[in-house]
Amino acid sequence: MKQVIVVGHGGFPGGLQSAAEMILGKRDNVHYVGMTEEMGVHGFTQALSKILESISGGEVVVLADILGGSPLNNTAACLNERGILEKSMIFTGANLPSLIFVISSLDDYTMGELKEQTLLEQANFFSFIRL
């Protein structure tokens, strides 16, 4: 079973979780880890490792808040240490439309297809609204 992990700065993953669960309900295969100032890199890595242990063997789709930040960099390092970076997929710029698309498409596609479909859908993740 594929798993989704949302990582990011501070309360971002938790905030996205709250919005996604209002719309889709709770999903057991979607996990959220925020790197708060209090927990730091060590606490973040511990929390992420705990999730990775619990889903051992599953394919992982990571949605990170932004490219180049400490949460994404430490997530990649963590996946690499466990030898699962190769079979994981990482997107940056997580938002509600992208998360809902990935969650809803997870069981319809292989990892390769999911990557293609997500990038095809990308143009709809952010829009200007004419009212």
Place this chain on the structure above:
Amino acid sequence: MKQVIVVGHGGFPGGLQSAAEMILGKRDNVHYVGMTEEMGVHGFTQALSKILESISGGEVVVLADILGGSPLNNTAACLNERGILEKSMIFTGANLPSLIFVISSLDDYTMGELKEQTLLEQANFFSFIRL
């Protein structure tokens, strides 16, 4: 002075705020209103109205979490009631890269230019990362 208002479901705006402030620090012209289940539409509209009163006269850039949700619909209604919908700009699919771009570009452009530049930048707001 242009103002940014992030609206969305539940804890999403607050989560985005926490991440953005870790990176950029606090900004007085950026506001966040989440529609929690407890506050409902009425409480959301009250909180938003309070912000709109405090920034009376300013041009408003709205970043909403998703198209078609109650937070965006009620925000548009609220802007319309106050006669400022026309001179406001609304984007959906708020995320950390788009918020940082908008905040950082706010004083460099007119509203029309900001719309164009944001849409040009859109392709960079969500990315697949090859590691």
